[in-house]
Amino acid sequence: MGIPHFLAIPFQVSSHINPLLQLSNVLAKHGCKVTFLYTEFNHKRAKNSAAAQDHDDEESSKMIKFVTFPDGLGPEGDRSDSMKVLQSIKRTMPSLLPKLIEDINALNFENKITCILVTFNMSWALEVGHQLGIQCAALFPFSATSVASVHFIPKLIEDGIIDSDGNPIKSQEIQLAPNMAMMDSKHFLWCNLGNDFFKHLVQETKTMELLAEWWLCNSAYDLEPGAFSISPKLLPIGPLMESDSSNNNNNKSSSFWQEDTTCLEWLDQQQPQSVLYVSFGTLAVMESNQFKELALALDLIDKPFLWVIRPDNMDNKRNHKYPDEFHGRKGKIVDWVSQKKILNHSAIACFISHCGWNSTIEGVYSGVPFLCWPFFIDQFWNESYICDIWKVGLGLNKDDNGFISKEEINKKVLQLLGDEGIRERSLKLKQVSRNNLAEEGGQSTKNLENFVNWAK
Missing domain, CATH: 3.40.50.2000 (Glycogen Phosphorylase B;)
Structure with missing residues (x-):
């Protein structure tokens, strides 16, 4: 039996690429193989930055390989609008991904792709994976509270807090669950991003509910206990800090700018x-x-x-x-x-x-x-x-x-x-967050090990 082989597909912005790359480094350390997908445009940017050397190092490690795909926009296309890029990828890639997987598998006959791992916004790839009989998982590169807020959309509509387009009916403070921060209804994460984005958010969540067997989150129980109590499916594996390693060979970066x-x-x-x-x-x-x-x-x-x-x-x-x-x-x-x-x-x-x-x-x-x-x-x-x-x-x-x-x-x-109190609490929270990654008894480490064992 071959080793697990993940096809990692992040939404193509740094805030999604970085944590998925860090998770890929962790998976590689556990003996898994990872093929990491970049758009051709972003791979070129990363190559042109100081991060290029890091990527070469990773490819030579043989556990993480980088592959590119088109984003569907022409050479002069405006890529400053993330939603425009996403819509273009969703139009272009679903028909191309099966062939790409076939090509990757042809080069890895002993270790074919066993799991598609995406970040939020890339659930179209889960649909392709499902059709091909490949297992699927998702990484949420934002807080568990953000995931919870999307999970609660139907209830927020039912309770008259937002309308069916996601707009707050009135400005008010709400608390989604005990032990969670109070939220201003005008600050829901979909506000001011348009009705199309709200619809996309609802559909994306439904697809992930249906097709992603694991919901991993770059957070820790101790940071957001209230949010993690909402869904047993959501598992913290953070803070993902793999590229903070003192070992330079592990000091990976996905920066698009010269550091x-x-x-x-x-x-x-x-x-x-x-x-x-x-x-x-x-x-x-x-x-x-x-x-x-x-x-x-x-x-x-x-x-x-x-x-x-x-x-x-x-x-x-x-x-x-x-x-x-x-x-x-x-x-x-x-x-x-x-x-x-x-x-x-x-x-x-x-x-x-x-x-x-x-x-x-x-x-x-x-x-x-x-x-x-x-x-x-x-x-x-x-x-x-x-x-x-x-x-x-x-x-x-x-x-x-x-x-x-x-x-x-x-x-x-x-x-x-x-404020000495703030300084003391900051140092205490630092220790609390790091305890989740302890080799013995760290909750995030346990969740990660369970995920790797499932993959194996």
Whole structure:
């Protein structure tokens, strides 16, 4: 009998690719084979970044192999709209995947694909797998709370909290289950993303309910006990931090931008717990005036800062310019970094974050206090956990126009850094999250081992 062979198909954004790649590394360590699918466009981007060397290393390990597929858009197609790319993939790939699987199996006669493993949004691949008699599993790269909210959609409609298009009927605070954060109904993760996205979300969940035998989640019981009580099918296997290994051969990355390595040397020269780390992830875009205000706030705070500004956040379309009076003398501004390495550095004092789930998990795992600046989707809910449930961070108050002033940013940073309670709880939560991955008795480790044993 051959070894398990997973065909890993992430939704083609970094926040899905990264955790699935980390899970693939774990599966490879357990002796499983993984074929990892990228769109041709994204594979080229990854090759062109500093991550290219990592990918070559992985392919040479023989346990993880990378394969590309077309996203259906032409060479000049606009790939900045994730939903547009997804719709194009759904039109293009279902008819091509059986042939791709056939080709992969022809090269792996002894170890044919035994399981299709997808992230959310890629359930079309589960349908193909089902037709071919291949087992299927899903990884949710966001919180269990986000999964629970989608699970509750029929009940939310029945209770008159949202209408049949997903729009909140009135603004109100709700709690999906005991031990979960209170949620503002206007912050459901589908709000402001259109009726088509809401319908897609409902259909995607139904397909996964039907066809995915395992629902894995990049979280831990201790972080969201209330959310995990909702569905026995949802199993935490996180925090997925495989690429944080001190062994360089395992230090995989799926970055689409060149990572700046000089910032680690710069951090080495700073005092312990003195540097503000500012990063808003892979998708969030800041409006020009707010961007300038943040720059002025960093001058006002007068502490060392490391500010990550993606190359695509500084292009001509978005016209971001630093204000004339911005000095930034105490700071370092970079295009992109290895975030896990930064957050684990002793010089970091706090994380000014958009509260995307991957960043939230990485910050918690590193024991770093948060200053929360959510933009959309699940980020407001993650902020609720950070500030209200775990109490390891503070939120920012906006004015009537949704603007955050430099004075507010300055005030909250000083409040955060002066709060010993937040620092202590951050370090305690760090230990709690890591205990889930302990070789003996770690709940996430047990779930992962059960999954691998099922695959074998």
